Amino acid sequence: METFKHKTPIQIRFKDIDALNHVNNANHITYLELARVKYFDDVMKEEVNWSEQGIILARITVDYKAPVFMKDKIAVYTKCTRLGNKSFDLAYSLVKEKDGKETVLATGSSVQVCFDYKKQSTISIPESWRKKVEAFEK
Numbered sequence: 346m347e348t349f350k351h352k353t354p355i356q357i358r359f360k361d362i363d364a365l366n367h368v369n370n371a372n373h374i375t376y377l378e379l380a381r382v383k384y385f386d387d388v389m390k391e392e393v394n395w396s397e398q399g400i401i402l403a404r405i406t407v408d409y410k411a412p413v414f415m416k417d418k419i420a421v422y423t424k425c426t427r428l429g430n431k432s433f434d435l436a437y438s439l440v441k442e443k444d445g446k447e448t449v450l451a452t453g454s455s456v457q458v459c460f461d462y463k464k465q466s467t468i469s470i471p472e473s474w475r476k477k478v479e480a481f482e483k
Contacts, residue, residue, distance in 0.1 A: 348424065349422035349423065349424045349436075349438060350424065350481065350482065351380075351383075351384045351387060351388070351422065351423045351424065351481075352420050352421070352422050352423075353379060353380040353383040353384070353420060353421045353422075353423065354418075354419075354420045355376045355379060355380075355419045355420060355421055355439075357413070357415055357417065357419065359415070361415075362415050365412075366414070366415075367412040367413055367414050367415075368412070368413035368414070368415075370407070370409060373407050373409070373413075373439065373451050373453070374405060374407060374453075376419070376421055376439060377405065377407070377421060377437050377439075377453050377455065379421070380421035380422075380423045380437060381423065381435060381437075381455065381457075383423075384423040384435070385400075388477055388478055388481045389473075389474060389477055390477070391473075395462070396462055396463075397461070397462055397463055398459070398460065398461050398462060398463075398468060398471075399459075399460060399462065400457040400458065400459055400460060401457065401458050401460045402455060402456075402457060403432065403455075403456040403457065403458045404455060404456040405453065405454070405455040405456075406453055406454050406455075407451055407452075407453040408451060408452045408453065409450075409451050410449055410450055410451055410452070411441075411448065411449075411450045411451075412450070413439070413441070413450050413451075417441045417443075417450075418441065418442045418443065419439060419440065419441050419442070419450065420439075420440055420442065421437055421438070421439050421440075422437065422438040422440065423435055423436070423437055424436050424482060425478050425481075425482050426454070428470060428475055428478060428479070429470070430469055430470065431458055431459050431467045431468065431469055431470060432456055432457060432458045432459070432470075433456075433457055433470060433478070434454060434455065434456055434457075435454065435455050435457065436452070436453070436454050437451075437452060437453040437454065437455070438451075438452050439451040439452070439453070459471070459474075
């Protein structure tokens, strides 16, 4: 995925499989969450005290393209597509890797809002975070 710089391998768990023998669609959001947290950790490269300030998920969408099966080797690509004043958008591409090729199984997007948990209010994106995301995505 040439426009994505961040990739998170995903381990499919037996409990993810439904009666139709594929990954239940509800698990895709968990996979995107895993990728979002890994993206944040890798790009920010700093310890965040989540009980003080962090992000809250405001919106998430998933477009399903093809089923995911237990033995599939999958990963989620993540990139920041917008930095606002208090919120930012992430785009995702869930892919299956087979024989050196990747097939898109689902795409998604999410909106995160920066939040002060002590004050219980939204905050501006910390300048250090903004700079790190901009530098990573260049």
